[in-house]
Amino acid sequence: MARVSVQEHDxxxxxxxxxxxxxxxxxxxxVSFVGLVRDIHGGDQVSALTLDHYPGMTERELEKIADEATKRWPLDDVRIVHRFGHMLPGERIVLVITLSAHRRAAFEACDFIMDFLKTRAPFWKREETAQGDHWVTAKASDDANADRWKTD
Structure with a gap:
């Protein structure tokens, strides 16, 4: 059911x-979500973003995230498109689409997928700023968002 693409092109x-x-x-x-490259992060002006990934492993992890969503909600389809490579502010990075008979399931599943893409997907981000290039580290807020989906 889930269709996953990891690609360099828009x-x-x-x-x-x-x-x-x-x-x-x-x-x-x-329900759809489109993530875009921002021109500012942590107070620094961002001129470009480069996303690196581990081919094969990345696709498998995205499929696992989509599969987990389909186990939790009654979804009819899931589509994830995630870019890698060099991108400029305003360019699209990620697309998540969830389909369901009911809106609540589609909204929650899309939100869940994005939370886990931010925390589990094997992508590495490098920002280009006037202060120099730097790797983006994980944020505690992303982990906290993903933690709300735990089903202990």
């Missing part, structure tokens, strides 16, 4: 959504 969110929903009458909700 994507068209509208085309991706249409490819999942056109002609479908069994879904009541399609």
């Amino acid at each position: 994507f068209d969110p509208g085309a991706e959504l249409a490819s999942l929903t056109d002609g479908r009458t069994d879904i009541g909700a399609a």
Whole structure:
């Protein structure tokens, strides 16, 4: 069910959504999230972002995250597109689309997937700033967001 793409080139969110929903009458909700490169982070002006990844391992981890979402919510489909490489502010980085018969499941699953993409997906970010290039470290707030989904 889940379709995962890790790619260097840009994507068209509208085309991706249409490819999942056109002609479908069994879904009541399609929720999408598009993440963009910001031009400021931690007070520094960002001129570019480079995302590195581990091919093969990255796709498998994204599939695991999507599979976990489909176990938790009644989803009809999931689409994740994540870019890697050199990107400029305003460019698209990630797309998550969740489809379900009901909006609550689609919203929650999309939120869950993004929280786990931020914390479990094997991507490494390097920002280019006037102060020099630096690797972006994990934020406690991202971990806290992911922790709310724990089902101990």
